[in-house]
Amino acid sequence: MSAARGSKLTPDRIAGSVLVVVAVFAPLIFNEYWISALLTQMLFLGVVAASLIFLSAYGGMVSLSQTAIYGVAGFALGNLTTNGNTKGLNLGWAEFPGIVVALIIAVTVALIFGALACRSYGIYFLMITLVFSVIANLFFGQVTSVSGFGGISGIPIPDFFDRTTHPDRLYFATLFVAALVYLGLRYIARTPFGLTLQGIRDDPVRMRSLGYSVTLHRLLAFTLAGFVAALAGILFVWWNAQIAPPTIDLTATIDVLLIAVIGGMFRLEGAWIGALVFVVINNYAPDVGLVGERFHTLIGLIFLVIVLVSPDGLVGLWERTVGRLRGPSGPGETTGEGGSAGTVPAGERGTSTITGS
């Protein structure tokens, strides 16, 4: 988890290494359907969830706007690069400038959302970002000149990454972005900026009196997370070749929150673990006889059980299991964990568990 523990072989590192090996050799292990449909989707949903977890774990901001920003990037790319055969502006740009401008648009939207929301804290912040998300969904549903209810279809994808012909390539591209996002966010959390952000999470009043600009740091973190979510939006369009308002509706917004909660809202790894669980349930639950069409009830029940039983998600469960195996006097592993896990909500945990230092 941190440099302080040097090169020791911790359970975290073993599990992490195994997962990395499995991810890299996935095309040899899993069949094509899993690679092209499930695992690729898992990776980019994990990227959106990681942007949420980054804000929540390091900034104390549970943002429900991430899906909206992801959608803005996707819709922008669709409008810029389609060529006359679908709804929207059909500007017919080439893919590369389209992607760059779509990212810029999405980050600008994130900046505006952030500027309005970042002076609010806690549950207020969650509500305001939720409202922005629903408004973005209604915007794309109603404004026919950029999308309309049916959305944009037939968005061109670079031939090289077309998943119908080369499922592995899109998988590896998504894996590459996911790895960059994971490492980048971890790195940023340790820079002076990241440390300040964590200080603000723990005590904004003290940080302000120390002379830090609290709002500016929160705004920067929000914009950065918006960029990460926008990356996932581009990947989604490459994966799906179309985007419609239901892609970013309230259910989709809550799905991303659900992924973060299943994984655990205090460590970035949780994003992809939660996404894997979600994608598998989402894909196979409708086939299970008893569940059938009512799989949203099942998803709701799973959500409810996790929030009631283990609010810090699967990663929290893993940490507690590891902590228990090592015994109560494990070297520096149980600080602030054994007692608080299970009772303290994920977003409010102390610094020690979140940074792992």
Next chain:
Amino acid sequence: MTEFAAYGSLRRAALILLLALVAFPVIWVLFIASGTTFGPAVSDPKDFLITLLNGITAAALYFIVASGFTLIFGLMRVVNMAHGAFFLLGGYIALRLQRDMVGGGGALGLSSAQVSFAQWVLPGLAAVAIVAGAGLIMQQLFLRWNQGQDLRQALITIAIAIILADQMLAHFGGVAEDISWPGTFDKFVNLHVYGIQYTLTRLVILIIGLAVGGALWFWLKKTRTGMVIRAGVDDRDMVSAMGINIQLTFAIAFTVGSALAGLGGVIGGSFASLAPGVDANWLLNSLVVVIIGGMGSLGGAAIGSLLLGLTTNFAAAYLPSDYTYYSIIFTFVLLAIVLAVRPLGLYGRPA
């Protein structure tokens, strides 16, 4: 010094921008309004008045729903994300009870001529009672024991909203249906102003909204329970330490708050229609109202409802015909203006 001066001029620029954002729509509606179906208010006061009345009556319904939301939040700091689902549940229950009472209906639903006053009121009251009970059960089972963990409570109510929405889809189907107004309400009345014939149902909504507001005001300001609730909003622990059963107060407030969501569903289901997705829209409306007005403030909920109702109705009526689809942006602009000036809402206070 220079830094402060720069900050001051930035503030002034922002203030001018905000004033322009507020003033322009007013001037537009009153004097310009080119390309719209109505034209400016000075030359077409009749349609302006109708739009104004539409805005106010819509605000009454927003207020009924959002006041329940803000009551629960103000006292317990619980953001009830299932509020929209309770709204829809109330509407569906009233719809089914009404169909059973009247008998028939079939694919096209009932017409208001078939429905008597009692056949609207009784299903409505039953639905309100059932939703109030559902809210109480949810609060006692899931929220009571993790008081103070606001994020976790919000997540719990989100999970319940998902389950409720899916179960309602299973039981009531995905086709939009509406509760029938009784024949006594479903007509036009002459307002004797510019000869406006106005729908009585909208005026009924306004009257119910005013009655709910008045009753809540009286309850919170003049009764003992209301006093305890107001004290609890300010300092829960102190109220508890005074020997008052705060858990009972929580239960009462949650029941009343849920009942208001159910009442909103009955009225909203008669006024518009009930379908999957309506719950999300009403959660959005409640959230916008309380973010504008300030969480936990009844007066704030009234002002927020009024601003939202007027904004949505005037945006829909006074945008140039080719641009009416953009009216959703105005809800966002309204939020943006309020949040820029007062991050806690117009009547919000720090927790």
